[in-house]
Amino acid sequence: MSGGGGHLPVMLAEVLDTLAPRDGGAYLDGTFGGGGYAGAILGAARCTLFAIDRDPDAIARGAALAARFPGRLHLLEGRFGDMLSLLADQGVAALDGVVLDLGVSSFQLDEPGRGFSFRFNGPLDMRMAKAGKSAQDIVNTLPESELADLLFDLGEERHARRIARAIVAARREEPVATTGRLAEIVRAAAPRDPSGIDGATRSFQALRIAVNDELGEVERGLQAAARLLAPGGRLVAVAFHSLEDRIVKRFMARSAGRGAGASRHDPAALGRRRDDPAAAA
Structure with a gap:
């Protein structure tokens, strides 16, 4: 930042x-x-x-x-x-x-009206350029399976399927339009993270990365x-x-002409899988 x-x-x-x-x-x-x-x-x-x-x-x-x-x-x-x-x-x-x-x-994180952060309630936007498809568009239109893939691939969220299922259920009742409501849905759907980070962190990261490519x-x-x-x-x-x-x-x-070895941070290299059966239940 x-x-x-x-x-x-x-x-x-x-x-x-x-x-x-x-x-x-x-x-x-x-x-x-x-x-x-x-x-x-x-x-x-x-x-x-x-x-x-x-x-x-x-x-x-x-x-x-x-x-x-x-x-x-x-x-x-x-x-x-x-x-x-x-x-x-x-x-x-x-x-x-x-x-x-x-x-x-x-600056983008600290302005509630830009919709980047779960720390404030605001419109679910996340567009850096203030144009194009917003996070609200993605959350309310993407099929459940694609939404789960997005959360896992771009947020490294291992409870992606459970969270996607909860988002789809919530949007059937009413479109998810604010950062506050999305954060509540995500936190309620996934277990508390043992690391202490907010449960909505990875989902918000994934959506922001997707919105802005x-x-x-x-x-x-x-x-x-x-x-x-x-x-x-x-x-x-x-x-x-x-x-x-x-x-x-x-x-x-x-x-530099060196081989592109796998990063120690690469989830694929570490053999990580999307939700295990217990997490996906």
């Missing part, structure tokens, strides 16, 4: 040390968010920075930072997976470094970044959960 004004970017020192921005260089922050990484990069060197975010709110917030660094920060609304075309429109064909802070931003975006973004990097350029990716982690590690291994 990245940001400024109380929303601190994760691993800022490590990101700057790895990126090593230099005077005269050209860089991309593919996940602008609150501008935490962008401000630090611009403050570390007399460089040019392009910043992408699909969230129009993030682009609007960036105006103040752009004013602090006139002519050096260029804000682009769109998906970082489309960075090749977005930068081509700016006449940019090569970069000295790319930073990707993957996942949802703290986050894993596909990571794949596209990494491939595009590699094509844009000039000789000696650096790619820095901050991954939060195991699904992103697996994609990034395999991409880095392939790019």
Whole structure:
């Protein structure tokens, strides 16, 4: 999660040390968010920075930072997976470094009206770009079996079938339209997690990833970044959960000419199965 004004970017020192921005260089922050990484990069060197975010709110917030660094920060609304075309429109064909802070931003999580978090009651939305199919659309239309697959594959939720069954039963009575109601349905359907995390965590993660095609975006973004990097350029990716982690590690291994061995975080490699018979009952 990245940001400024109380929303601190994760691993800022490590990101700057790895990126090593230099005077005269050209860089991309593919996940602008609150501008935490962008401000630090611009403050570390007399460089040019392009910043992408699909969230129009993030682009609007960036105006103040752009004013602090006139002519050096260029804000682009769109998906970082489309960075090749977005930068081509700016006449940019090569970069000295790319930073990707993957996942949802703290600004999105902290705003109830965006519908990303079960911590607040709000519309069941979760759209980063404020356009397209919402989490409410998915929850209320997806067949039960497909919903279970989604929760398991993208949320690593081993009680996926039980939760999907409960959601379908609830939506027959009334469409599931708020984060609060969905969280209640999920918590009631699955046993308390022994780790102590909220029972709705994995289901909300799965829906958010599906709504925004986050894993596909990571794949596209990494491939595009590699094509844009000039000789000696650096790619820095901050991954939060195991699904992103697996994609990034395999991409880095392939790019470095190493075999793409299974990540220790890969549920398939660990032989995990969807609900065991007791959990599915």
